[in-house]
């Protein structure tokens with residue numbers, strides 16, 4: 253049986269990825285990371301998603317490294333969360349430097365220790381150029397490194413690389429993924445704010461997919 257460590261943020265894309273690999277009959281475990289986020293809402297979501305799917309979930313506690321991730325609104329709580337469009341200048345304030353490099357490194361270590369075949373993450377075609385470590389060139393180079401990190405070979409997988417977010421939502425609906433348990437909002441709280449860039453992107457993905465949006469938005 254093929255086996256994978258899946259990077260699970262608690263958002264739509266990684267939840268659909270986890271559901272898809274599990275549905276394919278893989279042995280999967282899920283990993284989240286606590287890098288000092290503004291809120292723990294997405295980790296709560298990831299925990300609920302894994303409980304629903306019957307998947308082991310572990311969080312890598314990287315809070316002690318938060319001092320190295322400064323200058324962005326996700327980990328620096330003195331900065332306001334950007335509310336504009338999903339555009340370049342605004343989104344730059346939401347970048348955790350080299351986040352995927354850090355996450356994939358930890359996930360690779362876990363995959364090697366579990367003798368898993370792969371580390372899978374949900375980078376997709378709609379990921380903006382603003383996230384430098386979402387670029388195909390980054391993933392292709394890192395895959396080569398992951399593969400030679402140990403005598404036990406692990407590969408880096410990005411099954412959604414050719415899909416956009418609406419296609420991922422549609423796939424999730426087809427697979428019965430627990431989309432209603434996912435969390436996207438940068439702000440935390442009890443409901444999605446409906447205003448921040450990820451809320452707007454989330455709402456648009458459901459609309460474009462033609463899938464009923466189960467999200468409760470604060471402003472509705």
Ligand SMILES: [Zn+2]
Pocket residue numbers: 436437438439444445446447448449450451
């Ligand atoms: Zn929001």
